[in-house]
Amino acid sequence: MNDTDDLAPTGRRGATRLKILEAAYDLFSAHGVTLVGVDTISARSGVAKMTLYHHFRAKENLVLAYLDLRAKRWTVGWLKAGVKARGKTPRERLLAIFDLFHDWFEADGFEGCPFLRIICESDVGSPVHKATAQKLGQIQNYVGQLARSALVSDPQGLASAWMMLMEGAIMSARSGQTDAALKAKKAAAVLLDAWGNKGAKKAAKAVRKPAAKRKPTR
Amino acid sequence: MNDTDDLAPTGRRGATRLKILEAAYDLFSAHGVTLVGVDTISARSGVAKMTLYHHFRAKENLVLAYLDLRAKRWTVGWLKAGVKARGKTPRERLLAIFDLFHDWFEADGFEGCPFLRIICESDVGSPVHKATAQKLGQIQNYVGQLARSALVSDPQGLASAWMMLMEGAIMSARSGQTDAALKAKKAAAVLLDAWGNKGAKKAAKAVRKPAAKRKPTR
DNA sequence: GTAATAATAGACCGACCTGTATAAAGTCGC
DNA sequence: GCGACTTTATACAGGTCGGTCTATTATTAC
Missing domain, CATH: 1.10.357.10 (Tetracycline Repressor, domain 2)
Structure with missing residues (x-):
């Protein structure tokens, strides 16, 4: 229900939300956000479309959540960490x-x-x-x-x-x-x-x- | 019929082709090629959709023609010319x-x-x-x-x-x-x-x- | 004027899109 | 085991997309 939830997978809801976000992460990263449809994310995540829209009220909210996750993983987890390790x-x-x-x-x-x-x-x-x-x-x-x-x-x-x-x-x-x-x-x-x-x-x-x-x- | 025609507006065909390309140029330049639909180009150019498809067998061919025109106008006509004039x-x-x-x-x-x-x-x-x-x-x-x-x-x-x-x-x-x-x-x-x-x-x-x-x- | 060529409007197709409605089934705390 | 919460499948609405079909109307050359 809350789009800005931390992705703490507490309980069933959190786990489902994570599954959606995980699938969106892969698909958006590979093919861009406009080309990837909600049905594709639903299918890839194994989560029904209705459930997806229950966690994210619109695709835009999912995209915004993706951007946060991408920054966390790519910018921080990969770029900053790699830079620190290499130099x-x-x-x-x-x-x-x-x-x-x-x-x-x-x-x-x-x-x-x-x-x-x-x-x-x-x-x-x-x-x-x-x-x-x-x-x-x-x-x-x-x-x-x-x-x-x-x-x-x-x-x-x-x-x-x-x-x-x-x-x-x-x-x-x-x-x-x-x-x-x-x-x-x-x-x-x-x-x-x-x-x-x-x-x-x-x-x-x-x-x-x-x-x-x-x-x-x- | 030929997508690689020079844009010499000889006769009616050439003029129509030019009208299409001109509208496509403006729309593609402003909003990108994926977001702009064929119907929009048809409407903006005042040329019927069938006629458009008679000049370009697919949208992709129109995009390729646009790329040539963009290179001619932007790269040559604006960038190179401007550089020559300024330096x-x-x-x-x-x-x-x-x-x-x-x-x-x-x-x-x-x-x-x-x-x-x-x-x-x-x-x-x-x-x-x-x-x-x-x-x-x-x-x-x-x-x-x-x-x-x-x-x-x-x-x-x-x-x-x-x-x-x-x-x-x-x-x-x-x-x-x-x-x-x-x-x-x-x-x-x-x-x-x-x-x-x-x-x-x-x-x-x-x-x-x-x-x-x-x-x-x- | 006639015949060939070009362009017209508008319906139409199948596919895809975001988002919703519904009714059933699963899962959990207590 | 009961009741609240979640998830499910499926169909549907309303829209856009690229592309095609048809039948009609200009325009142009000879």
């Missing part, structure tokens, strides 16, 4: 994003990024569009935090550019360029260098700490 | 892309890039997906030509990164960041600088000509 310093972690992307792009069944797909498909201003933009914003904030930890000048600016490289790499990969992540990483390294250098010049305050062994700028 | 040197022209994008993003009625939207929506491997990827490839080739004219080292690599910034900027703008083009331009300038510097070091052969007044690296 030690903030700079390594920033670059590690593209290593993760490379694995992602080469995995079979790569279908692009659902967030970007929804951003393209949905009407600007609609609840789904807004929610998706917010999920993308969370990712950009995360990149911004890494950039700030890396003590670059203008972390927000770097995060914006970084995000565009990430999004562009995803689109390029979806267009067939499977090596997009590698090329994006090279470009990103250049940006990181430039932002870092600028910081060393303009924002000398950032050097009050030894700054963890920073390369002396060429 | 004199190859480097200025590369950067001018993002100035054009800025105008584009701020124009009311900005609905994102149809090419990217189709790349997201269509099945990988389908004729429409292939054709769209090819149109994007043409843009990247054009960027590569500019990069080569700018005498940077590894023009292809720069073109890839440039393209990702362009695509990422479009996606960011569609997500609501209206200043995406400005931020992308800053990042692009950094990339251009780095690629140019590298070229001066690694590929000394590129300097056999006076290289049109190249800045001495930084």
Whole structure:
């Protein structure tokens, strides 16, 4: 009855709700939210359509719940966790994003990024569009935090550019360029260098700490 | 009867075909190709549905014709022409892309890039997906030509990164960041600088000509 | 003017979509 | 075991979609 329920599978209701969401997760992630119908989710989950509409009053609510779950699993569980595992310093972690992307792009069944797909498909201003933009914003904030930890000048600016490289790499990969992540990483390294250098010049305050062994700028 | 007809409006047939394509151009550009139905195009163009199907045997053929027209008008007529008008040197022209994008993003009625939207929506491997990827490839080739004219080292690599910034900027703008083009331009300038510097070091052969007044690296 | 070609309106098909109604069956706490 | 809650199957409503059929009406060339 409550669409914003935490997915604690307490009791029969919670378990059913989870089954629906689980099926929706796979189908939406693979084929997009507009192409996948409610009947398909009902069939895949083994839950009757009426029950589905008893848990989510409209398909849109199911999509919004999917977006939350996707952010929890992909952004947090995969991206953030993978970055943390692969890189030690903030700079390594920033670059590690593209290593993760490379694995992602080469995995079979790569279908692009659902967030970007929804951003393209949905009407600007609609609840789904807004929610998706917010999920993308969370990712950009995360990149911004890494950039700030890396003590670059203008972390927000770097995060914006970084995000565009990430999004562009995803689109390029979806267009067939499977090596997009590698090329994006090279470009990103250049940006990181430039932002870092600028910081060393303009924002000398950032050097009050030894700054963890920073390369002396060429 | 022939879907690949040049759009020379000779005679009644040609004029009718053009009316259909013109309506499809507006509608597809604004709302995407999947959301716009054949009936809507028929109504908007003032051409009966049967006539439409007499000129294009299926909606897919109309979409393919649209992609050609979009490339002709947007890529050539707007992007290339605008770049040529706004920049004199190859480097200025590369950067001018993002100035054009800025105008584009701020124009009311900005609905994102149809090419990217189709790349997201269509099945990988389908004729429409292939054709769209090819149109994007043409843009990247054009960027590569500019990069080569700018005498940077590894023009292809720069073109890839440039393209990702362009695509990422479009996606960011569609997500609501209206200043995406400005931020992308800053990042692009950094990339251009780095690629140019590298070229001066690694590929000394590129300097056999006076290289049109190249800045001495930084 | 006549004949060939083009375009017309509008009904129609089958498939799919979101969402609802209904009446029966299952499951659980107590 | 009883009663409240959940889930089930199935049919249905009302809509859109791509695409076809038919019969009628322009337009154009000769």
